[in-house]
Amino acid sequence: MHILLVEDDHKAARLLARGLEEEGFAVTVAHTAAEASSHAHAMWRFDMAILDWMLPAKDGVALCAEWRQAQHQLPVLMLTARDAVADRIVGLNTGADDYLTKPFAFDELLARIRALLRRAVRAQHGILQVADLTLDPATRAVNRAGERLDLTPKEYAILELLMRHTGAVVTRQQLAEHVWHADLIAIDNLMDVHLKNLRRKVDPAGLPTLITTVRGRGFLLAQPEGGDA
Incomplete structure (x- = not known):
């Protein structure tokens, strides 16, 4: 499974990518919305995206909305320090499939990733x-x-x-x-x-x-x- 990780904190991105790769995932890292958008022509390569809300220039919510408008349907897990209910509603209404508040346990991140991927498989066109x-x-x-x-x-x-x-x-x-x-x-x-x-x-x-x-x-x-x- 191939994950697009969009996280502007280089150290956090490096640690997350390493942990996910140790769990058997392939990971492509982008540090800005512009860098993530450079993959738009080949979004079929990815099975899901982990998207940080607070990105420079264009935030994760705007990027997620852009993907949905372009009909990119890959599952999106939003990461953010915002924990207010209103913020969660904004993220989910924009098109994110799940929402995880920082700081989080890596095991919980893995569980949410696997749940999203299972749902995506079930949502595909069957046999x-x-x-x-x-x-x-x-x-x-x-x-x-x-x-x-x-x-x-x-x-x-x-x-x-x-x-x-x-x-x-x-x-x-x-x-x-x-x-x-x-x-x-x-x-x-x-x-x-x-x-x-x-x-x-x-x-x-x-x-x-x-x-x-x-x-x-x-x-x-x-x-x-x-x-x-």
């Missing part, structure tokens, strides 16, 4: 299906032709991204950013290994091929020729 391949985001169960597929976490992440873009080419750079949270150059060869293993499981001999390589562009998961739309 994804292409031909006889199904993927359940809530349980992470994947089946092909009625058989359960045993996927590694990376293989699952690749397949989910491909299925959420069924019929469209997913570029190698998109996969690098979404699955590895890294630049393509760093993991190009590793990606090929994971794709080869995934395709061996998803497209075994005797079944129509669902995942294809689009030379020079990336990868495509689509209904097999002659399959139902």
Whole structure:
């Protein structure tokens, strides 16, 4: 899971990012609203945002409102020293999904993050299906032709991204950013290994091929020729 952390206190941001990474999250840190907004073209990379209310120039409430107006639906957890009920109402009405008052226990932050992510999974479009391949985001169960597929976490992440873009080419750079949270150059060869293993499981001999390589562009998961739309 990839979190966008927007916090202007560099020390606090560094400590939070380190703690979250130790818990298995990937974290991208922004220290200002402008820096956070620079990621707007690729908000699909993030699973949620942790947003500090008190930011320089443009505060977290204004940034959250801007995201919602742009139809960015990622879950937002607002952090603030403001503990008045009226302030909480402002933050939530702006579009934040949850609100945590500083100072807070790191364990409580983790619990709220996990609760938001669970809710986000349940709010997604349910089971994804292409031909006889199904993927359940809530349980992470994947089946092909009625058989359960045993996927590694990376293989699952690749397949989910491909299925959420069924019929469209997913570029190698998109996969690098979404699955590895890294630049393509760093993991190009590793990606090929994971794709080869995934395709061996998803497209075994005797079944129509669902995942294809689009030379020079990336990868495509689509209904097999002659399959139902």
